[in-house]
Amino acid sequence: MSPDARPDVELVLPADAESVVLARQMVRGIVDVLGWGDESRMDVSIAVTEACTNVVLHAYPDRDDGEYEVRAWVGPERLVVGVRDHGKGFTPHMPTPAAGLGLGLPLMLAIGDEVSFASDGDAATEVRMTFSATSRRDS
Amino acid sequence: MRGTPPAARLTFARPDVGGAVLERVVGALGARLDLPLDRLSEAQMVGAAVASVAARHAEEGVLRVDLGADGGALSITVGPLPAGAAQRVLDESALPGVGAVLERLVDHCEVEAVDGGGERLRLTIGAGAEATAS
Numbered sequence: 001m002s003p004d005a006r007p008d009v010e011l012v013l014p015a016d017a018e019s020v021v022l023a024r025q026m027v028r029g030i031v032d033v034l035g036w037g038d039e040s041r042m043d044v045s046i047a048v049t050e051a052c053t054n055v056v057l058h059a060y061p062d063r064d065d066g067e068y069e070v071r072a073w074v075g076p077e078r079l080v081v082g083v084r085d086h087g088k089g090f091t092p093h094m095p096t097p098a099a100g101l102g103l104g105l106p107l108m109l110a111i112g113d114e115v116s117f118a119s120d121g122d123a124a125t126e127v128r129m130t131f132s133a134t135s136r137r138d139s
Numbered sequence: 140m141r142g143t144p145p146a147a148r149l150t151f152a153r154p155d156v157g158g159a160v161l162e163r164v165v166g167a168l169g170a171r172l173d174l175p176l177d178r179l180s181e182a183q184m185v186g187a188a189v190a191s192v193a194a195r196h197a198e199e200g201v202l203r204v205d206l207g208a209d210g211g212a213l214s215i216t217v218g219p220l221p222a223g224a225a226q227r228v229l230d231e232s233a234l235p236g237v238g239a240v241l242e243r244l245v246d247h248c249e250v251e252a253v254d255g256g257g258e259r260l261r262l263t264i265g266a267g268a269e270a271t272a273s
Contacts, residue, residue: 006152006201007152008151008152008153008156008157009149009150009151009152009153009156009157009160010149010150010151011147011148011149011150011160011164012147012148012149012150013146013147013148014144014146018146018171019146019147021167022146022147022164022167022168025160025163025164025166025167026149026160026163026164028163029156029159029160029161029162029163029164030156030159030160032159033155033156033159065144072156074153074156
């Protein structure tokens with residue numbers, strides 16, 4: 001499961017509030033296939049929801065046609081999920097009321113085995129999270 | 140989709156994973172449209188069947204499915220597929236005594252030509268209407 005390999009699943013979504021539930025259903029479906037159980041399904045779902053919500057709220061402040069990609073690399077023991085946008089990218093500290101409690105990044109860090117942030121020359125920013133069936137128990 | 144951007148574009152290389160994802164995403168879009176429960180369930184069956192059958196015909200093993208939720212109907216557009224593959228997908232969804240499941244479950248299905256060759260299979264599922272195939 002090389003990080004440069006083609007993802008097993010990719011979902012491209014418009015950066016609007018309604019899209020987040022679709023991303024959540026995507027990762028729930030993957031965790032079902034992996035057979036990881038309810039707690040893992042919930043954890044992965046929460047972390048991906050936070051990453052997608054951040055994109056929806058902050059990646060495209062001046063556009064309403066922005067899109068983002070949720071990509072997954074699925075291994076028997078490990079699930080890697082990337083949330084990539086082509087806008088302003090990840091903003092861990094969000095002072096606006098719309099940012100809610102600001103728990104997104106801490107939640108992702110608490111739930112994932114690994115969380116990384118990357119930008120490339122295509123002006124894309126990606127949050128990439130690695131999960132296993134025992135992510136939270138091992139942390 | 141025709142003028143309306145898709146609500147989601149799904150691409151997958153693994154039919155087992157893609158099928159589970161497609162079934163769930165289709166269910167969420169159907170719920171957004173307030174489809175009746177029986178149609179929601181049938182839409183999910185269509186999603187799972189599409190992932191399973193169409194993946195056999197996908198170019199280089201990667202299948203693309205565009206999903207739309209517009210005008211009260213859910214659209215599932217599969218492809219691009221090689222020429223002739225869309226009809227094979229419909230035919231291969233047949234079950235003994237039931238017939239072509241995909242055509243039976245959707246309101247409308249059609250094959251669209253793709254510029255440069257190949258085709259797409261477009262399936263539409265609404266609140267309920269007599270199934271037709273063209």
